[in-house]
Amino acid sequence: MKIRHSKFKNTGLIFELLVKQIAADTLSNKESKAIAILKKHFTGKTALVREFKLYEFILKNKGIGQQKAETILSTITEISRNLDQKLLKKQKYDLISDIKESYNSEEFFGIQTNDYKALASLYCLLEAQNNDITSIDPNSLVSYKSTLLEHLTTAVQDPLDVKDTLIEEYSKYDKDLKMLTFKIMLEKFNDNYKDLLPEQKNILKEFITSVNSQTRLRNVINEELLKIATAVGKLSTKVKDEVIKIKLDEVSKSIKALKKTDKITDNHLVNLMQYYDLVNELKSL
Secondary structure (H helix, E strand, O other): OOOOOOOOOOHHHHHHHHHHHHHHHHHOOOOOHHHHHHHHHOOOOOHHHHHHHHHHHHHHOOOOOHHHHHHHHHHHHHHHHOOOHHHHHHHHHHHHHHHHHHOOHHHHOOOOOOOHHHHHHHHHHHHHHOOOHHHOOHHHHHHHHHHHHHHHHOOOOOHHHOOOOHHHHHHHHOOOHHHOOOHHHHHHOOOOOOOOOHHHHHHHHHHHHOOOOHHHHHHHHHHHHHHHHHHHHHHHHHOOOHHHHHHHHHHHHHOOOOOOOOOOOHHHHHHHHHHHHHHHHHHOO
16 A cells, blocks of 8 residues: 555645745735634644644754664654544644635645655655554655655755855745745845835745746746736837837847746846836836
């Protein structure tokens, strides 16, 4: 038998999704119901919180030795076996019920997350340990453990060697609720974008919710670039100054769709921000 991963039962994944949902809601100027859900279900000493701590421990430990990594896995599985599984099941049911009452479950669970593979592997490993392990496919067990050991032993990249991109910053921010909301805008755009346009807020939301999906981000960016190029082309016809017209024509020609091989960085976001401002200025002429 092979354990099938369930997003609806993965405590660690659900926590990550709630944190991302809070960020997305905030950027959309909406009161986030996810905050109340997070406070209700992820505080105290409940079985759910105790299980979440196991996921959190895995995510926070990287770049450690093989022996320590194996010790961590054996300790986590042992703790999991001592949890009240019946109570845990009830608490997960209540959590999912609250999420479904507040959000479209398909959209909520469709949000991309960091460390998805590690979170899914830990879920499957814990499920295997808490069921009749003799009936579990041995290859699957080896795969789950190998993925987690790889996650734990992979060296953490020196921050000084990491390029300062928004995508990499998002990966750090969404681990901690205290670093949520407008942290990104305050640090990166506060000086230049104090009053963000709706389009600018939407693209920031996309960068957060699609942070782990280069394909989705690329598609969104290309759609926006096409809209901007079309808008610049149409609005430039209203400009009477010939010099400005020439410059706008150059801008329009420089707006090119991203290729599949292009890596998305903060430069793409900054460019979009500037294009939105340009279109907004042209509309006011």
